[in-house]
Amino acid sequence: MSKKHRMTKQKRIIMEILRGTTSHPTADWVYEQARKQIPDISLGTVYRNLNNLKEMGEIMELCYGSSFSRYDGNPENHYHFHCLECGRVLDLDMPINRDLEKQVEESSGHKVERHRLEFYGVCCECNKKKQKQE
Amino acid sequence: MSKKHRMTKQKRIIMEILRGTTSHPTADWVYEQARKQIPDISLGTVYRNLNNLKEMGEIMELCYGSSFSRYDGNPENHYHFHCLECGRVLDLDMPINRDLEKQVEESSGHKVERHRLEFYGVCCECNKKKQKQE
DNA sequence: TTTAAAATAGTAATGATAGCTATTAAACGT
DNA sequence: ACGTTTAATAGCTATCATTACTATTTTAAA
Structure with a gap:
């Protein structure tokens, strides 16, 4: 019943790009990187595969305030830190706190x-x- | 230096609509509600005022996975619960846990x-x- | 009341993402 | 190894939430 998934060069490269960075890139950045390896790859293909990989649980889509999504090559639940100065989104090395969920329940x-x-x-x-500036 | 804010009928009504619901509505829903009171209000005015009120700290913009933002008339930090069945976003009556921030620092x-x-x-x-269905 | 500029309605523009279609290429059975 | 099936692709165009533009109106301070 369920649609079969085929591993294509495009999908593999998109996954490698995401796995190889911790910068939580946008679809557009992934597209630019992918073009270095497949010059005529389509932006639509990037979006399709990002959604595809998300459905498969291989990556995560992160939705923040801006008008575009960011993607995270680490599909395990983890916490993020947003720097309000430089705009980077950093992964935190911190255990998931299940007590919070219990508290809500x-x-x-x-x-x-x-x-x-x-x-x-x-x-x-x-x-x-x-601190240096002061 | 900072731009002055003027209270207009449109802005007041938009704020009242947001303060009067706990449903975290979309801009479009706010627009539909506002039209009941000001039939020729512009959708652009709704967006401008939502951003305006957000800058003033009167409301919060919530960005979830969907393609549109939701707005919260309660500008105080609080936690949310998303029901995966009915899609509602509910406010949680639970104190803000400052220890989490300390832990990250x-x-x-x-x-x-x-x-x-x-x-x-x-x-x-x-x-x-x-449970009834079972 | 006068006046400067902020806000408005109506409209067009933008930009991220999704849809369409003819073509290409995975992966299965033979 | 070789067809066969059909998912995936490139190269568009379409969509839809949001923002920008502009002439006009409205607010609020002098």
């Missing part, structure tokens, strides 16, 4: 399956730069 | 200013419906 009665946690602030590097 | 060295926490699962009501 107990206080609200809803059945919680997962959660998403994003932090905002100023990253180490930008902090150092700011 | 200690483990990563970044300066954390705020965080955002979203839960996903099946809400009470949908759970009841599912």
Whole structure:
């Protein structure tokens, strides 16, 4: 019943690009990188494969305030830190806190399956730069 | 230096609409509601005022996976619960956990200013419906 | 009341993403 | 190895949420 998935050169390269960066790139950035290996790859193909890989649970789509999505080659749930100075989105090396889900279940009665946690602030590097300026 | 803000009938009504619901509506829903009071209000005016109110800290823009934003009339930081069955986004009555921010600061060295926490699962009501079916 | 400029309605433009179609190429059975 | 089937592709065009533009109106301060 379920549609079969075929591994194509395009899909493999798009996945490699995502796996090889921690910068949470946009579809457009992935497209630019992919063109270095397949010059006539179509932007539509990039979007189709990003959605495809998302459905397969191989990557994650991250939706932030801006008008475009970012993609994360690490499909395991993990927390992010957004630097308000340089705009980077950094992965946090921090265990997933299941207690938070338990807390919600107990206080609200809803059945919680997962959660998403994003932090905002100023990253180490930008902090150092700011201190030098003072 | 900063641009002055003027209170207009349109802005007041848009704010009232948002303050009067907990459903985290889209810009289009706000537009439909506003038209009941000002039939010839422009959709652009709705968007301009939503952005305006967001800048003023009166409301929050929520960006989820879909292609459109939702708006929250409660500008205080609070957590949300997304029901994967009915699609509703519910406010959680749960204190903001500042310890999480401290935890990130200690483990990563970044300066954390705020965080955002979203839960996903099946809400009470949908759970009841599912149990009846079984 | 006068006046400067902020906000508006109506419209066109933008930009990320999805849809369409003829063609190409995976991967299965033979 | 070689057809055969059909998913995936390139190269478009279409869509739809949001923003920009402009002449006009409205706010609020002097």
